[in-house]
Amino acid sequence: MNLALSDEQVLLREAAREALSRVDSLQQARSALDHGPREDLWPIAKDAGWPGLLIGEEQGGAGLGAFDAMLVLGECGRRLAQVPLLGHLPASAILIADGRCDEWLAGLAGGQLRAAYLPASPPTDIDERWSLDPMRGWERAPLPVAHLDARDGDLSGSGDLRRSAAERGSDERRQAAPKDGGSETVDGGETVIVNGTFAFVPDAPGADLLVGVATLANRPVGVAIDADSSSIHIEAADSYDGARSLGHVTLRDTKARLLQTEQEALADAWHLAQALIAAESIGAVEAALEISVAYAKERHTFGRPIGSYQAVKHSLTEVLRQLENGRSLLYYAGWSREGAPEQFPLAANAARCVAGRALEYASRTMIAVHGGIGATWEHDAPLYFRRAQLTRRLLGGTRLATDRVAGQMLAQARAAP
Amino acid sequence: MDLEDTAEQAAYRQRVRSWLAQHASEAPVLRGEGALTDEAEVVRARRAWQGRLAEGGLAGVTWPKEYGGQGLGPVEQVIANQEIAAAGVPGVLDAIGVGMLGPTIIAHGTEQQKSRYLGPMLHGDEVWCQLFSEPAAGSDLAAVQTRAQQIDRGRWVLNGQKVWTTNAQFASFGLLLARTDPDVAKHKGLTMFILPMEAEGVTVRGLRQISGEAEFNEVFLDEVALDGELIVGGVGNGWATALTTLMFERATIGLGGEGLGYSATRFAAAVASVQGAGADPTVRQRLGVLCAELTAVRFMGYRTLTALQRGQIPGPEAGLAKVTLVNAATEAGELIADVIGPEALQRGSDWHHMICFLPGLRSAGGTEEILRNTVGERVLGLPPEPRLDKGMPFSELRQREGARA
16 A cells, blocks of 8 residues: 655656746736746756656656656646646647657757647436537537548648648657658548537647547547647637636648557547646645645734634635645545556546635635635735636536546446346 | 546445445445334444445455554545445444544554554444543533542542533444543543443433434433453543544544535435425525535535645644534534425424534534634644643632632
């Protein structure tokens, strides 16, 4: 039995905290709401090696696991730092599972290329369809439709696609790229044409590569799309949480590379995104609790610190309870993705469920403990509140993750003798 | 990070498993076909089985060898408990003695007390009970009023009342917290005694609860005379001794939930068995949340276990797992009764007892409110509630309470 961080993981987390402490990410999140400038944090991520966290060492990555990635996301969440890993890492996971995307992976590992994940949720125990977050409303949206490209040869199509993404990389990327430029080494990749819309895609604006799921002849398939195409329209949708970059991605006859990623790996990317957003949320809960506790110790009313009142103390203890539960489930998710992959979907959804509720409660408590000042523009509490409100409704929302926990438990019960 | 046993743990698990394979047939049957029903017979059979478990090294795993234990760590005790549960046989009857009171005597008792009491306790020959709580001292345990007065050298007389005493109806001894000096501050005037339950003046009365069953007792003490050799940990040192017991209690609770049958798998199976319930979005939301929380408790337990394995002692935050467990199980009871209907509440239903039992369990081992105070102060470092009893002699405090009333 060893359910604790390793020394390396503690170091990774400390290094992430240190790297992010150099940026005033909270102030940036606030000013972004007033259309102020927002520093690009991708260079920090590149320096730290985060873009290649999940990518093998042979492709220039760190070859680490989901749990390590979750630790980094936790630190980003603490400081509401807009590091676009929530899109990049699940997209990388799909390409890793494809097994034939080494060149892209080399660029993604070094951060010369940045990918975004086009999220699609896999079937549940009572709904066999893959589906997307809708632009608006309650019903899940259907997957975009792909068809084989009749006009263009398969190899040349994907080759073009690959070359143009690579060319937009920096000089260092070009030096690192194979001399033959890459397209000739592509084998077996077919091109498909995709039409459809993905709403509220994390980190889509500015991504070089979009990786997700489409339906081809009623079968879900993985697709990778060069984002630099006139047939793609990405509309920024990030006006509520200044530290969260989102975009609506519309594909109109867009050329995409057909991946050979298995359905299970496509589903794994969804669950990885759930685990990452849960980790990010728990990081934010930690910070919200620390700030609230510090204030409850120093603020006095009626001659005593407000933290001595049970009403305040119990609210903060409730945040701690939910935080510890969330953290325990992050350990479960982090351990199971490598240690017991069949349990990873349950672990990731449970973590998302508890973490989402924890953040909701922590951010409201943070404002309440601070009183009226906690609801002013200059205070940090509204930034955590905005994070909670938006996060709760992204990537299927806390609601879908909760539903999937129930679905998995019910399916297990039905299968039991 | 992994959940697997180390090589030594796997070898230990194998030893436990093969012992159980050999001896499981000797265990009393408590449920289903051929189950014992007579209460006295159940107790007798379970005491005998506890003796077998102790001989096999499956009880008192963490106790030192000189007192009949195995001298192993808490992880091995958990492994033994897991294997006992997996074998479908009962565990020790006197979990309170073996888990909490024995370790307290090991920590604070005299050599004479250790050699006299520990062996029979471990083997189930003498069952123990915990005589701490009183009608006016539960969460505020240091407010106990049971009075122990020294009558001559080495003789004490006890008067008072204890409550919530599990197993008192068949216990041989109790560990009892009494007030020996009311004229000092309330935490200072306490002393821990060993009470022979056979002593003259001890009356045990079953306390019938909300479920209709009497799982607890009230214990009345009327001029009970005790020898000074029965004091554990020294006169005036009762609070420190009690804290040791409570620490072991916390460690037990933090790891205990599944022993009560409050598992996500069992609750999900109940919902799945009701036609149509599992497809209802509201039912699924409620089930999803409670299953996620119960799963969190399970992994919180693994984290606690990891800490224990590294020689760390779980802090009061482990108590939050109990809050989650009780509240999630309460919600499960509500949900299951909602999907099954009134049938779930009828006597004989699988859920009748749990649904009745949980409101009281919420306050067991200290109310949720007092636990949140403790965690808020000790873990988050929040300032304490202003207290009116600090430093004041207990007798004066009582007078003041009386005057106000």
